Amino acid sequence: MRDNAKGGALTEVTFYILLALHQPRHGYAVMQFIEEKTARRLALGAGTLYGALNALQEKGWIAPCGEAGGRKKEYAATPLGREVAARELERLRELAKTAEEIMGGGT
Amino acid sequence: MEKRYRYFWSLLGAQARWLDKMSDRGLRLVRTEKLLYEFEPCRPGEYRYCVEFVGHLSREKAEDYARFLEECGYRVWFKNVNLDWNVGKVEARPWAEPGGRLASNATTYNRELLIVEKRNDGKPFRLHTTCEDKARYYRAQRRPALFLFAVMAPLAVVLRSWPAGIFAGLALVLLIRYQAALAKLKRQGEIQEE
Structure with missing residues (x-):
């Protein structure tokens, strides 16, 4: 994933995964969360989600949690992942504020 | 059954x-x-x-x-x-x-x-949905086709072996397909920001 960690710009997929994992969820629940929150505009394929979860684990933004023994593997955002998501929220607020100033809040 | x-x-x-x-x-x-x-x-x-x-x-x-x-x-x-x-x-x-x-x-x-x-839930069944992930997947499939072509094509020419030629031809067909899919994604990527 081409997330710009320094500048805080995340892909939409990464940001939604981090939001979904503010509480522990397994892969299928993450897919459902994203579909529900975007009214099915963003439907992640299981292969894409698997790759994204692995990439975020490598970055230390999410981690497996709980005992997987026989149950579905769950993930949750790490403190670093929450911090990255919070920075992205700030960036989006600033972007929206600038856009509203220029566009007058209407579309 | x-x-x-x-x-x-x-x-x-x-x-x-x-x-x-x-x-x-x-x-x-x-x-x-x-x-x-x-x-x-x-x-x-x-x-x-x-x-x-x-x-x-x-x-x-x-x-x-x-x-x-x-x-x-x-x-x-x-x-x-x-x-x-x-x-x-x-x-x-x-x-x-x-x-x-x-x-x-x-x-x-x-x-x-x-x-x-x-x-079947009526929606198309796709495991890879973002441009970047699809490109990664196509590249993973292109590599063995490229390897097969690189091995078989010289064998077909040097040894004048038609079985090697057939494998090289099949590998070339796959290579072209994956390359075309990647080129299409690249064009889409220029339009759709990720």
Whole structure:
């Protein structure tokens, strides 16, 4: 994933995964969360989600949690992942504020 | 139980379409071996299929991925891409990721594909949905085709061997297909920001 960690710009997929994992969820629940929150505009394929979860684990933004023994593997955002998501929220607020100033809040 | 015998080699889309067609006829996959596909009755069109290449992954990663798909509610079967009945075979795969470069019958040899089944919900069955992820997947499939072509084409020319020529030709067809798919994604990527 081409997330710009320094500048805080995340892909939409990464940001939604981090939001979904503010509480522990397994892969299928993450897919459902994203579909529900975007009214099915963003439907992640299981292969894409698997790759994204692995990439975020490598970055230390999410981690497996709980005992997987026989149950579905769950993930949750790490403190670093929450911090990255919070920075992205700030960036989006600033972007929206600038856009509203220029566009007058209407579309 | 109904049995069918088919061989699709690396034509993953053709294999998935055939399984979809079988489902439309009311037949659901229950077991598969080298050439064999075994089906049980189901409601027509009840299931949809995807065929995924995992030959570039290590055994651990391929099994972890299969487990993840099962946790997402799909049924999964490992499938062979080649027809080879050897036991104890070891194959070098320079194009694979570390950990998957030496494939044997104990690891991913003859387990290069995953057949994935989901209950038909009316939506297209796609495992890869973002441009970047699709490009990564196509590149993973292009590498073995490129390797096969690079080995077989010189053999065909130097030894004037027609079997090597056939393999080189088939590899070239796959190469062109993946290259075209990547070029299409690149064009889309210029339009759709990720």
